[in-house]
Amino acid sequence: MGYSSDLTDKEWAITKPLLPEKKRTRPxxxxxxxxxxxxxxxxxxxxxxxxxxxxxxxxxxxxxHYKQWRDEGVITKIMTxxxxxxxxxxxxxxxxxxxxx
Numbered sequence: 001m002g003y004s005s006d007l008t009d010k011e012w013a014i015t016k017p018l019l020p021e022k023k024r025t026r027p028x029x030x031x032x033x034x035x036x037x038x039x040x041x042x043x044x045x046x047x048x049x050x051x052x053x054x055x056x057x058x059x060x061x062x063x064x065h066y067k068q069w070r071d072e073g074v075i076t077k078i079m080t081x082x083x084x085x086x087x088x089x090x091x092x093x094x095x096x097x098x099x100x101x
Contacts, residue, residue, distance in 0.1 A: 002055060005044040006037045014085070018078050019069075030057040038062035 007015065012033050019032050038056040042049060049059040056062065069075050087093065 003037070003041055003053075005040040007033060007040070014082070015078060018074070018081055020072065020074060030061060032065075035062055035065045039066050042066075 015036065016032070019036075022028070034057050038052055038059075039062055041047075041052060041056060042062070049063045052059045052062060066075075
């Protein structure tokens with residue numbers, strides 16, 4: 001794990017099934033985990049996309065996936081599922097006080 005914003009193995013195990021399957025045209029150069037780590041790095045640090053560290057996927061790849069996943073509702077789905085899990089763990093109704101619209 002290189003950055004404090006990187007997914008742990010446990011976090012990745014929860015998040016991975018929430019991501020869409022990509023149509024296989026050729027083997028991807030970057031894993032979905034690497035791409036999510038790039039998105040989380042940018043969100044945590046508030047940097048420009050072009051200022052992502054060089055050991056993360058290129059900013060154009062990270063930003064393209066972010067836009068696709070945002071537009072397809074994947075980002076909202078991840079937040080909804082994770083929010084529900086946290087509330088269940090706290091023995092609260094998973095959907096109380098929760099609205100991303």
